[in-house]
Amino acid sequence: MEYLEPKNHEAEEALVGAFFLDETLIKDCTIRPDQLHSWELRKIYSAIRSLDDKGRPIDVITVVEELGIPTLQTIGGVSYLNRLAGSVPTTANFHFYEKLVKEYHQKRKTIQIASKMIEQAKSSEITKTLSDGIQELMEVGDEHDEEESSDIKSALVELYGECEKDYGEMVGVPSGFSHLDKMTCGFQKSDLIILGARPSIGKTAFALNVAVNAAIQDVSLFFSLEMPKIQLMKRILCLSGNINSIKMKNPQKEFEDKDWEHFSKTIGKMSNINLHIFDRAGMNVSYIWSKVRKMRKQYGEQKRIMVVIDYLQLIKGDPVHKQNRQAEISEISRALKTMARELNVVVIALSQLSRGVESREDKRPILSDLRESGQIEQDADLIAFLYRDDYYTRDTTQKDSMEIILAKHRNGPTGTVKLGFNKEYGQFVDLEGYVVI
Structure with a gap:
């Protein structure tokens, strides 16, 4: 035609x-x-x-x-x-x-x-x-x-209106962890946040905790390129209902009466939160962008939206850059930052770290440990690393805890927050009396 x-x-x-x-x-x-x-x-x-x-x-x-x-x-x-x-x-x-x-x-x-x-x-x-x-x-x-106006008068009026609103202590989307939220004032709309760690440290577990916490009041979109939706839901029910993750593998055999009770209550609770999970393999940025745009249209500007991507290096890039992975990741990083700004959402992208971490005496990650770090480091508004001492040192005194290291923070302080980590449930909690360092 x-x-x-x-x-x-x-x-x-x-x-x-x-x-x-x-x-x-x-x-x-x-x-x-x-x-x-x-x-x-x-x-x-x-x-x-x-x-x-x-x-x-x-x-x-x-x-x-x-x-x-x-x-x-x-x-x-x-x-x-x-x-x-x-x-x-x-x-x-x-x-x-x-x-x-x-x-x-x-x-x-x-x-x-x-x-x-x-x-x-x-x-x-x-x-x-x-x-x-x-x-x-x-x-x-x-x-x-x-073409947008470069005149600052309208921006000044908007700023004045913003300053008259009382947001309480939380301006952005809360993570659900008080010490972390004090440093960030919540995760800010239009920000690209990179969450990096070595494999098996707990990236997905932490991201799920944050996504579930945010979805109670706001909206969370979780894009999983590595794990199917049903597996993620099992982990979410464990962390939200205090259910042993080993028992969840075979509930019919392992669950006791209290487990079934927790399971039923948690399913009811989860059905009422604004959490959406996308688990299509081989997603590209266009697919992610289209789903986020659809959700922005569905919820309107009144709702804050958090987008979690697990994980950055698995996003399918442009075939043009097939022979140059660094260029491919750079393009994906820029696109995610553009999406955060244009759709006015928080984007948290999980990222693998290079093996360079393992060769150092201090295994705490640093910015140069990010794979293809140049463009990612430039695009990100906040870069946080996860570190568990008990992952590397069996007889450590710092068992069952996770350090959240804010290595780059464009609009706030850097530093380290420590959270309790219950491996049985895949659950993170605030530590009483802990002071941010």
Whole structure:
């Protein structure tokens, strides 16, 4: 099926013709040559932009010289340029024409993407077709968003209004752990938070604790690339209902009456919290973004949303960077930060650490231990590492505890918080009398 491409030739002519009337307009114009439908006007507009880049005046004579005789003849000659230059009586409506040109370009791009999706849907995997198509449509929408105002007056009014609100002690999404929340004031919307640890330290367990705590008042989205939903739910029921995780492996055989009671109560409690789990293998950023956007639309701006991704290195990257894992991870990291800002959500991405930790006497992680750390470290607003002394030292005095090391905190202090860790339940708790260091 073929579609007629939407176009507004008059608006494009008025846009390009306006530069002959007022050449300073080119400085403010945000239109790209490829956004014009008419190839003749694209050639003329490109010549005008080239003249501006060279610091030369813009008029019929200079445009003729910039185009060259062969090109000039294909677009209608000097007579067409003269007609174009004389067709615009005023530049008062220039920005209206500019907006029209952008809108028609947006319509054409949307039709092209939709047409491609129709063809791909006939033969390709439908989930990939939808995921890629949604991402491309989002990019079209973002590209053509109205240019935001740089005026600070509205921001000052908004700031004044924010300062009049009483948020209590918790500005962001609470983690559920008082000492950690004191350092962060809760996890802040639009922040990218990296949670790093070596395997088997307890990243997923801690992330589940935080996600469940947040979902009681706010909304938590948990993207698991490593573990199926049913396994995660078992762990959630254990940590929330004080149920032994070993017994949970075979409840029919191992559960006692009190376990069944805790199990039933916890299922009832969990059914009332705002927790959503996505466990599709091989997720890419487009898939994650589409689900978060859908949830933002469902809950509106009134609800704070926390997005937890377990874990960063398992996200499927762009095949273009298949041979360069560092470039692939860098692109994923930037995309997650952009998602946090644009959808106004907290993003917590779990991350594996390099084996360099194991070679040091002090096994506490540092920033350079992050795999592909350069871009991740730059994009993250907060980087926290998990450390358990009893994981490395069997006879330690620091048993059943976890250090949360805030190694980077763009908008607050760094330091270490210690939590109690009950391995039986996979549950974290505040330690009484503990002082943040």
